[in-house]
Amino acid sequence: MKKLGIILVSHVPEVAQGLPKLLIQAGPDISLTDAGGTNDNDIGTSMEKILAAIEENEASELLAFYDIGSSKMNLELAIDMSDKNVHLYDTAFIEGAYTAAALIQADASLSEIEEQLAPLKIK
Amino acid sequence: MKKLGIILVSHVPEVAQGLPKLLIQAGPDISLTDAGGTNDNDIGTSMEKILAAIEENEASELLAFYDIGSSKMNLELAIDMSDKNVHLYDTAFIEGAYTAAALIQADASLSEIEEQLAPLKIK
Amino acid sequence: MLTAENTQEWMNKFYLKIEQNKDYLSELDTPIGDGDHGNNMMRGVEGVKQGLAQLQDPDLKTVLKTIAMGLISKVGGASGPLYGTAFLEMAKKSSDTQDINQLIDVALAGIKKRGGATEGDKTMIDVWSPVAQNDTITQQVIDDAIASTKDMLARKGRASYLGERSIGHLDPGAVSSGYLFTALLETEGTL
Amino acid sequence: MLTAENTQEWMNKFYLKIEQNKDYLSELDTPIGDGDHGNNMMRGVEGVKQGLAQLQDPDLKTVLKTIAMGLISKVGGASGPLYGTAFLEMAKKSSDTQDINQLIDVALAGIKKRGGATEGDKTMIDVWSPVAQNDTITQQVIDDAIASTKDMLARKGRASYLGERSIGHLDPGAVSSGYLFTALLETEGTL
Ligand SMILES: Nc1ncnc2c1ncn2[C@@H]1O[C@H](COP(=O)(O)OP(=O)(O)O)[C@@H](O)[C@H]1O
Ligand SMILES: Nc1ncnc2c1ncn2[C@@H]1O[C@H](COP(=O)(O)OP(=O)(O)O)[C@@H](O)[C@H]1O
Numbered sequence: 001m002k003k004l005g006i007i008l009v010s011h012v013p014e015v016a017q018g019l020p021k022l023l024i025q026a027g028p029d030i031s032l033t034d035a036g037g038t039n040d041n042d043i044g045t046s047m048e049k050i051l052a053a054i055e056e057n058e059a060s061e062l063l064a065f066y067d068i069g070s071s072k073m074n075l076e077l078a079i080d081m082s083d084k085n086v087h088l089y090d091t092a093f094i095e096g097a098y099t100a101a102a103l104i105q106a107d108a109s110l111s112e113i114e115e116q117l118a119p120l121k122i123k
Numbered sequence: 124m125k126k127l128g129i130i131l132v133s134h135v136p137e138v139a140q141g142l143p144k145l146l147i148q149a150g151p152d153i154s155l156t157d158a159g160g161t162n163d164n165d166i167g168t169s170m171e172k173i174l175a176a177i178e179e180n181e182a183s184e185l186l187a188f189y190d191i192g193s194s195k196m197n198l199e200l201a202i203d204m205s206d207k208n209v210h211l212y213d214t215a216f217i218e219g220a221y222t223a224a225a226l227i228q229a230d231a232s233l234s235e236i237e238e239q240l241a242p243l244k245i246k
Numbered sequence: 247m248l249t250a251e252n253t254q255e256w257m258n259k260f261y262l263k264i265e266q267n268k269d270y271l272s273e274l275d276t277p278i279g280d281g282d283h284g285n286n287m288m289r290g291v292e293g294v295k296q297g298l299a300q301l302q303d304p305d306l307k308t309v310l311k312t313i314a315m316g317l318i319s320k321v322g323g324a325s326g327p328l329y330g331t332a333f334l335e336m337a338k339k340s341s342d343t344q345d346i347n348q349l350i351d352v353a354l355a356g357i358k359k360r361g362g363a364t365e366g367d368k369t370m371i372d373v374w375s376p377v378a379q380n381d382t383i384t385q386q387v388i389d390d391a392i393a394s395t396k397d398m399l400a401r402k403g404r405a406s407y408l409g410e411r412s413i414g415h416l417d418p419g420a421v422s423s424g425y426l427f428t429a430l431l432e433t434e435g436t437l
Numbered sequence: 438m439l440t441a442e443n444t445q446e447w448m449n450k451f452y453l454k455i456e457q458n459k460d461y462l463s464e465l466d467t468p469i470g471d472g473d474h475g476n477n478m479m480r481g482v483e484g485v486k487q488g489l490a491q492l493q494d495p496d497l498k499t500v501l502k503t504i505a506m507g508l509i510s511k512v513g514g515a516s517g518p519l520y521g522t523a524f525l526e527m528a529k530k531s532s533d534t535q536d537i538n539q540l541i542d543v544a545l546a547g548i549k550k551r552g553g554a555t556e557g558d559k560t561m562i563d564v565w566s567p568v569a570q571n572d573t574i575t576q577q578v579i580d581d582a583i584a585s586t587k588d589m590l591a592r593k594g595r596a597s598y599l600g601e602r603s604i605g606h607l608d609p610g611a612v613s614s615g616y617l618f619t620a621l622l623e624t625e626g627t628l
């Protein structure tokens with residue numbers, strides 16, 4: 001298992017659950033956890049689900065990606081409530097997460113990864 | 124029904140099917156069609172599925188969004204094979220599609236939409 | 247001055263206003279958002295009600311924290327973490343002071359930090375900020391603040407995706423924040 | 438010179454090479470991609486085989502088009518539309534000429550247009566292009582071209598997400614393209 005993990009936050013449960021299937025192809029040895037939708041599985045985000053995704057992740061240092069603006073605020077609240085070291089990126093959601101997965105799998109360092117993520121920042 | 128439609132192409136069937144649930148909230152009057160995964164519903168893209176998503180869309184002028192690079196090539200092949208007017212955007216997938224949905228719903232013109240999509244170009 | 251008791255009464259009044267204006271809030275969220283603000287806030291105040299009902303003789307800090315957690319866990323949209331952060335900050339500060347003006351100040355700072363927005367971005371901040379700035383909160387201050395969001399161009403939240411097209415609509419979160427402060431005005435002893 | 442007959446024989450030989458090297462191709466795709474190139478190509482040549490089996494006394498254009506459609510509809514990865522476009526372009530051009538060198542030229546142009554890549558980007562183009570440039574195709578030309586991709590930094594396709602980390606690995610699509618051209622070399626009468 002790689003030292004860095006990834007957490008994925010989407011407004012849509014299916015998107016959050018589906019995306020790891022793409023990332024796992026590029027990063028089979030990465031712990032990937034996801035949080036999608038509200039507590040009732042409606043469209044939205046849930047701080048509790050995000051916190052659970054952070055805690056369940058097998059890595060202690062995590063890279064977090066989210067889809068649209070409001071997920072970010074719940075992510076930040078969850079990060080505040082967790083002891084884990086979570087880095088939050090304002091990149092294109094799927095493209096940023098895929099890039100991170102490919103690089104973590106190749107044992108790139110966090111600073112190398114962040115360098116490659118920089119041009120994907122759009123939020 | 125709005126004059127402009129949206130088509131969504133993802134490597135992952137769940138992502139393609141889930142994303143319209145987010146977009147429909149911002150654009151309830153937009154025809155949204157999607158193509159996800161290979162013909163066997165594995166991770167990948169299918170020219171036939173994309174062509175079907177183009178043809179099934181109720182709008183005659185479409186904005187197309189895709190997740191990672193290889194979807195683009197199947198999209199272009201499908202566009203070549205269709206008579207519809209399809210515009211392909213190299214933007215962040217989810218964020219670009221959401222922006223387009225919000226603006227189509229507000230009756231923005233294609234050039235206004237393209238102006239707002241420009242800063243989301245990352246591919 | 248906020249107390250455990252009048253804060254709970256404040257929340258009862260807020261609940262009733264949200265219940266009565268749920269559809270209006272969602273309608274406001276339709277042209278410039280995703281049309282769920284009324285439902286989101288209704289779930290939120292329901293969560294607050296349930297949380298408060300479980301408390302036995304709580305102190306003010308516990309009341310404020312319970313409100314925050316109810317909003318954070320039930321709203322499901324951007325307004326959840328924002329209102330939640332506002333009440334969390336008030337809870338923290340309530341050890342030092344129960345003065346409503348000072349508590350609103352820290353709440354506003356929390357909203358700004360959480361959402362990265364500022365005055366003029368067409369968000370709830372455009373109601374919270376004038377209310378915080380005026381020594382005496384009046385319905386006039388609240389109404390003017392709400393109305394001021396109409397001509398603003400949204401720079402944060404979902405409405406910002408619309409760019410110029412966001413102009414000409416009231417911000418839904420500004421309107422729901424207005425209900426919060428009207429409810430406060432109507433709660434004796436809080437000011 | 439390509440004919441309907443020798444082109445089908447070419448595809449039989451290509452099929453066998455892919456079948457034999459399926460696992461190797463997927464292994465090459467693992468460090469710098471998603472590990473599916475062997476399976477993708479296997480599905481592709483299977484699709485080509487099935488398509489060709491259904492033809493009754495076809496002309497060259499039909500054979501080339503059938504190959505293209507088999508690859509496009511079965512591969513499922515980036516190499517599908519790329520190889521597919523290559524054979525579609527050959528099919529179109531086959532009305533004018535059956536000369537293999539001229540057909541490879543238009544195929545290469547199609548691959549470049551489809552994927553937006555060029556020489557040196559660490560893709561299948563780095564095999565197609567040297568083969569197109571050399572008047573006589575030899576195993577040496579093919580092998581050198583494949584080997585040249587090892588030290589390249591990927592600028593297109595999935596390997597490009599790795600940036601500098603893509604250096605030091607052969608490109609899987611370059612290797613499968615090498616099998617295509619070796620199969621061509623081994624098919625009598627094509628050159
Ligand atoms: N970054 C932000 N800062 C401050 N307020 C914001 C921000 N984003 C959104 N809002 C407020 O939240 C309201 C929308 O809330 P709601 O509809 O419940 O959430 P969502 O947009 O996730 O559906 C907006 O009208 C605005 O007042
Ligand atoms: N834009 C491109 N232009 C040319 N060739 C490309 C391009 N993108 C990918 N390729 C080729 O396709 C190969 C990968 O094919 P494959 O693994 O089947 O697809 P995918 O990357 O979708 O899984 C790469 O090794 C490369 O040779």
Ligand SMILES: [Mg+2]
Binds near residue numbers: 279280281282283
């Ligand atoms: Mg909303």
Ligand SMILES: [Mg+2]
Binds near residue numbers: 044280322324
């Ligand atoms: Mg919402």
Ligand SMILES: [Mg+2]
Binds near residue numbers: 466471473474514
């Ligand atoms: Mg691959």
Ligand SMILES: [Mg+2]
Binds near residue numbers: 166167473513514515
């Ligand atoms: Mg693939």
